[in-house]
Amino acid sequence: MRRRAFLGLGGWLAAAVLTTATGTWAVSLIGTDITGQVVRSMTLEEVERALITTSAGPAVAPPASAGPYAETGNFSYAEGSVTAACDAGQALLLSWSPAPGYGVDEVERGPAAAVSVVFESDDRKTAISLTCPSGKPAATVRSVTEHDED
Structure with missing residues (x-):
């Protein structure tokens, strides 16, 4: 046993x-x-670093052609690039893509008399406004400060 x-x-x-x-x-x-x-798992710092160094694709796919729009224009800057169209005096933001180190803070796509996108990095904000003064897209670039946002 x-x-x-x-x-x-x-x-x-x-x-x-x-x-x-x-x-x-x-x-x-x-x-x-x-x-x-x-x-x-990645730390918050690693995620932020990866997002800053990764080039983002356009938020909206660019058109294959001008399509029904009378005029289109492509604009590239250190902060990012945009594609806009004009039709019947109205501007329309077709696509936007921030440069490496930048993100998109605000988008006013339109159609409207003026459309805009704000690209933002850790230390800088830049607004790109687009209008159609003569039926063709025209861009204006300005730095955005805390005072501008109030």
């Missing part, structure tokens, strides 16, 4: 050790993706 109890206890301990080892191994795999690379 004693021998049977000893073998039962030994079998139970062996199963417990094997289960613990298997569980520990499985938990260690959680930090690894299917390719074997270690996966970890």
